[in-house]
Amino acid sequence: xxxxxxxxxxxxxxxxxxxxxxxxxxxxxxxxxxxxxxxxxxxxxxxxxxxxxxxxxxxxxxxxxxxxxxxxxxxxxxxxxxxxxxxxxxxxxxxxxxxxxxxxxxxxxxxxxxxxxxxxxxxxxxxxxxxxxxxxxxxxxxxxxxxxxxxxxxxxxxxxxxxxxxxxxxxxxxxxxxxxxxxxxxxxxxxxxxxxxxxxxxxxxxxxxxxxxxxxxxxxxxxxxxxxxxxxxxxxxxxxxxxxxxxxxxxxxxxxxxxxxxxxxxxxxxxxxxxxxxxxxxxxxxxxxxx
Numbered sequence: 001x002x003x004x005x006x007x008x009x010x011x012x013x014x015x016x017x018x019x020x021x022x023x024x025x026x027x028x029x030x031x032x033x034x035x036x037x038x039x040x041x042x043x044x045x046x047x048x049x050x051x052x053x054x055x056x057x058x059x060x061x062x063x064x065x066x067x068x069x070x071x072x073x074x075x076x077x078x079x080x081x082x083x084x085x086x087x088x089x090x091x092x093x094x095x096x097x098x099x100x101x102x103x104x105x106x107x108x109x110x111x112x113x114x115x116x117x118x119x120x121x122x123x124x125x126x127x128x129x130x131x132x133x134x135x136x137x138x139x140x141x142x143x144x145x146x147x148x149x150x151x152x153x154x155x156x157x158x159x160x161x162x163x164x165x166x167x168x169x170x171x172x173x174x175x176x177x178x179x180x181x182x183x184x185x186x187x188x189x190x191x192x193x194x195x196x197x198x199x200x201x202x203x204x205x206x207x208x209x210x211x212x213x214x215x216x217x218x219x220x221x222x223x224x225x226x227x228x229x230x231x232x233x234x235x236x237x238x239x240x241x242x243x244x245x246x247x248x249x250x251x252x253x254x255x256x257x258x259x260x261x262x263x264x265x266x267x268x269x270x271x272x273x274x275x276x277x278x279x280x281x282x283x284x285x286x287x288x289x290x291x
Contacts, residue, residue: 001099001129001131001158001159001182001200002037002038002072002074002098002099002201003037003182003200003201003218004036004037004038004200004201004215004218004219005036005037005038005201005202005204005207005211005214005215005217005218006036006037006038006039006040006074006184006201006202006203006204006207007031007036007038007039007040007203007204007207007208007211007214008040008043008044008045008046008203008204008205008207008208009024009027009028009031009039009040009041009043009045009046009063009208010027010045010046010047010208010249010252010253010256010262011024011042011046011047011051011059012024012027012256012261012262012263012265013262013263013265013266013267014263014265015263015265017265017267017268019055019058019059020262020263020265021062023261023262023263024059024062024063024066025062025066026261027261027262028063028066028067028071029066030211030261031071031207031211032067032070032071034211034212034215035211035212035215035216036071036207036211036214036215037071037072037201037215037218038071038072038073038074038201039063039067039071039072039073039074040073040074040075040076040101040203041059041060041063041064041073041074041075041076041097042056042059042060042075042076042077043076043101043133043203044076044103044135044138044248044249045205045208045248045249045252046059046076046249047249047266047267047270048076048078050267050268050269050270053087053088053091056088056091057088057091057092057095060073060075060091060092060095060097061095061096064095064096064097065096072098072099073096073097073098074097074098074099074100074101074131075088075089075092075095075097075099075100075101076100076101076102076103077089077091077092077100077101077102078101078102078103078104078105078133079103079105080105080106080107080108081105082105082118082121082122085102085105085118085122086121086122086125086126088100089102089122089125089126089128089130090125090126092128093126093127093128097128098129099128099129099130099131099158100126100128100129100130100131101130101131101133101161101203102119102122102130102131102132102133103133103135103138103139104132104133104134104135104136104139104141104142104143105118105139105141106138106139106140106141107139107140109140109141110141112143112144112146112147115141115143115147116147116150116151119132119151119154119157120151120154123151123154123155123156123157126156127156128156129156129158130156130157130158131157131158131159131160131161131182131184132148132151132157132159132160132161133160133161133163133186134148134160134161134162134163134164134186135161135163135164135186136164137163137164137165142164145169145172145173145176146176148160148173148176148177149176149177152176152177152178152181158181158182159181159182159183159184159200160173160177160181160182160183160184161184161185161186161203162183162184162185162186163185163186163187164186165187165190166190167190167193167194167197170183170185170190170194170197170199171197171198174197174198174199182200182201183198183199183200184199184200184201184202184203185199185201185202185203186202186203188202188204188205188206188236188239188240188243189237189240189241191204191214191217191218191233191240192217192221192229192230192233195217195218195221195222195229196221196226201218202214202218205243205244205248205249205252206236206239206240206243208252208255208256209239209243209252209255209256209259209285209288210236210239210288210289213232213235213236213288213289214236216228216232217229217232217233217236220232235287235288235289236288237287238283238284238287238288239255239284239285239287239288241284242277242280242281242284243255243281243284245273245277245280245281246273246274246277247270249266249270250266250270250271250272250273251273251277251281253265253266253272253273254272254273254278254281255281255284255285258281258282258285259285
């Protein structure tokens with residue numbers, strides 16, 4: 001599996017909500033040029049919740065084609081319906097994704113056994129590497145380490161994005177699941193500590209804005225240059241925090257529009273960033289430095 005800084009890439013749009021394909025192509029090129037280690041397409045930051053099935057598949061296929069083997073592409077294919085998750089994962093395999101990222105079923109609050117059986121069903125149905133995704137703050141569902149450890153023994157399930165906000169949880173998963181199972185940090189503000197604890201990377205929102213610095217921070221941390229990693233991380237602390245002043249991806253899409261990378265468009269029910277946060281985000285961009 002890929003290791004390092006993986007960007008949870010935004011899905012650029014125009015004012016009417018249609019996908020801005022040219023901007024998406026340009027973003028893929030920008031990430032390749034800036035040493036991002038992998039792209040996660042149509043995750044939370046890519047507005048997976050408001051893309052229909054056809055768009056979902058088209059975006060994944062488009063990113064795979066534009067990446068052209070230069071960078072791995074992981075497709076977001078999770079759903080709160082097991083059959084929908086299987087369908088999305090099958091489509092992603094056909095579209096050429098290198099792996100899939102599957103969020104825990106949201107809203108319906110399955111038991112730990114239900115989570116195990118859900119992910120087992122997807123793994124049994126689709127022969128593609130699969131990364132679990134635990135983000136209880138969004139899903140109202142927390143997949144516990146013992147459940148992850150059971151799943152880590154199944155064919156095709158190769159890692160987890162852990163976004164519970166706990167470095168202790170990440171350390172527990174690393175210990176419980178063994179060296180052949182990838183643990184990725186899902187919280188940018190914990191990424192450096194996670195790297196130093198043995199995590200194989202981060203699936204990052206901040207990397208949308210500072211791709212090179214996030215990649216360099218990972219490489220410095222795992223290469224033993226801890227002081228350099230801390231310096232790079234320090235410059236991005238504002239972004240790690242302030243990219244979540246409103247629901248993701250509202251702030252990061254506003255920042256990318258400020259940088260001229262995309263148009264300031266987002267789909268309902270999300271809205272553009274509130275005016276009173278503009279100064280906060282501009283200050284975070286300035287502290288991080290321009291790339």
